[in-house]
Amino acid sequence: MKPLNPGDPRQVGPHRIIAELGEGGMGRVVLGLAPDGRLVAVKQIHAEFAHDPGFRERFRREVTASRLVSGAYTAAVMDADPEAESPWLASVFVTGPDLRAAVDATGPLPAEAVRRLASGLASALTDIHRAGLIHRDLKPSNVILAGDGLRVIDFGIARAVEEAQELTHTGAIIGSPAFMSPEQAGGGRVTTATDMFSLGSILVMASTGRGPFSGASAPQTLYDVVHTDPDLSAVPPEIRRLAEPCLAKDPARRPTPEQLLDFLGPVPSETAPWPDAVHARIRQQEAEVRSVLSLPIPAWRPPAKPLPEKKSRAGLRIVTALVAVAALIGTLVVVIQAITSPRDPGTAAMPVAEALTLDRLRRVDACTVLDGRYTEDLGTLEPDSNPISPDRCTFENSSGLRFDLRLGEPVVNGGIGTTNRTAEGLPLLRASFSGGCHSLIPVTGTPALYVMLYNDTSVGDECAVADSALTVVLARLRTHEVDRQDEPAGVLPLDPCALPDAAVVTKTMTDVRAVTAGLRNCRWSKDDERLEVKVQRSLYVDDGAPVDLGNGVVGHVTDDSESSCRLSWPHRTLPDGDAEYVSVWLHGYSGGRACERVRAITDSVLNRLPKR
Known part of the structure; x- marks a missing residue:
């Protein structure tokens, strides 16, 4: 994953681009944020294909077919635009290394992991072939090893690329020679059996580190694929029984994906399906993604609309007159509404799923969300002038309504139930606390955290009022009117999981992953050991032993023992007397000298904070 260059586009269609993932023969792949808040891998087609009208038609046809593919072992296609200047396709982003990178970095997979790989690949091909597609370029770099299994990518697109190159590059062969079928390498008829030959080659590579055909050059490899037997000498017997039938030269003698699944039988499910070293690389990439998402993300802009067709002069004069009349009527309507209506929640600037991401919520001033008059049943609401947390605010009106708004918090007591109500198109949930009524909706991508509206009064229909208030909250969060006016030196917008250096954390606690707890x-946890990093805003109390952290920063240590230590320090003092401050707390630590480890983690955090 690489940062974008200064001249790179920051939006492709409706997707905001935040990093580069790689580049291949077909195009460039970038990491994007979809309008609904999901991460997507956006592939932009190279210009040499984009300028071929025939390619666009084939690409359009293949995209339509690809949308039919869905399953647990494929990365679904979410969006595409074959008509764009640079045609693009967006699919669900899957965190994890591809099989080629994983084997190169950590070595061949053990037999049980290769069996799981075979089952996943066969299941993926079942879904792809059922949609009427042939992958045609199934290879290790198109197989992603995720934390919960595998995903096959780039299905249904290779056919469009192959046809384009056949038309534009005489004699060109598309695909990876070491993982092609004999019929592909020899220019014969390609069927679904082609993908099964590639599957067999992948199993050999996964278990030995090299493919079954590894000539000194691409032409030699292609010759071996067509004319020589595969090299299976280093393949474990239990894997050879799976791979060898798939590598038959005659397509009719290869098993189908369904037959391979029957032969494999049930594969036990595992919470960690791959070797530990592979899961370590998955966690590393997850940390990289969190780090990228913690940086400022470009504002979403609606995709440009195509220019209208030219009209005749007479038609243009009529349209101009009608527009002028409509503008006058619109102006009158706006004036009348401004005089007679409650204040509008604001003009929506982003999709609701994007408004509910952690990155977005960290930039919201909670006390501006319901400040004012918005609906008939809420009246004029006044915020608490001294909230105890930047993520919370209490609002009251003269009729006795009192709301407690909380952004991005877990439900720590009571259960969560469903309702038959929606807000901004999303289903509302209900928290079962004693007294009042509490409406909530999950944070995008972090379902353990919620935007919550607590109504602890008995004015009117408690739940109806709570749901109405949360509906207004969601509408307001979609606008930039609720943004906190922080200085560049502020730390409140930062992701606490991205603040410590991952290598420093690993020296303290191995095999742990960051969990967003608020x-x-x-939080990082392992057995009874726990590390927490918090960014806070409130009155800073300098109790505990002072510690000079350098550059004029003085922190304070509390809870000091061999197994526990908390170090807090003010980042900057605010005009109202409160402060933004950070705390690092390690407790239940079995390694002894907890404060030494906390100090090392603190130093790595300080290096990543903005200058005051």
Whole structure:
């Protein structure tokens, strides 16, 4: 994953681009954020294909077919635009290394992991072939090893690329020679059996580190694929029984994906399906993604609309007159509404799923969300002038309504139930606390955290009022009117999980991953050991032993023992007397000298904070 260059586009269609993932023969792949908040891998087609009208038609046809593919072992296609200047396709982003990178970095997979790989690949091909597609370029770099299994990518697109190159590059052969079928290498008829030959080659590579045909050059490899037997000498017997039938030269003698699944039988499910070293690389990539998402993300802009066709002069004069009349009527309507209506929640600037991401919520001033008059049943609401947390605010009106708004918090007591109500198109949930009524909706991508509206009064229909208030909250969060006016030196917008250096954390606690425990609270846990990093805003109390952290920063240590230590320090003092401050707390630590480890983690955090 690489940062974008200064001249790179920051939006492709409706997807905001935040990093580069790689580049291949077909095009460039970038990491994007979809309008609904999901991460997507966006592939932009190279210009040499984009300028071929025939390619666009084939690409359009293949995209339509690809949308039919869905399953647990494929990365679904979410969006595409074959008509764009640079045609593009967006699919669900899957965190994890591809099989080629994983084997190169950590070595061949053990036999049980290769069996799981075979089952996943056969299941993926079942879904792809059922949609009427042939992958045609199934290879290790198109197989992603995710934390919960595998995903096959780039299905249904290779056919469009192959046809384009056949038309534009005489004699060109598309695909990876070491993982092609004999009929592909020899220019014969390609069927679904082609993908099964590639599957067999992948199993050999996964278990030995090299493919069954490894000539000194591409032409030699292609010759071996067509004319020589595969090299299976280093393949474990239990894997050879799976791979060898797939590598038959005659397509009719190869098993189908369904037959391979029957032969494999049930494969036990595992919470960690791959070797530990592979899961370590998955966690590393997850940390890289969190780090990228913690940086400022470009504002979403609606995709440009195509220019209208030219009209005759007479038609243009009529349209101009009609527009002028409509503008006058519109102006009158706006004036009348401004005089007679409650204040509008604001003009929506982003999709609701994007408004509910952690990155977005960290930039919201909670006390501006319901400040004012918005609906008949809420009246004029006044915020608490001294909230105890930047993520919370209490609002009241003269009729006795009192709301407690909380952004990005877990439900720590009571259960969560469903309702038959929606807000901004999303289903509302209900938290079962005693007294009042509490409406909530999950944070995008972090279902353990919620935007919550607590109504602890008995004015009117408690739940109806709570749901109405949360509906207004969601509409307001979609606008930039609720953005906190922080200085560049502020730490409140930062992701606490991205603040410590991962290598420093690993020296303290091995084999752990960061878990977002709150909007500004990150946690690493292993057995009874726990590390927490928090970013806070409130009155800073300098109790505990002072510690000079350098550059004029003085922190304070509390809870000091061999197994526990908490170090807090003010980042900057605010005009109202409160402060933004950070705390690092390690407790239940079995390694002894907890404060030494906390100090090392603190130093790595300080290096990543903005200058005051």
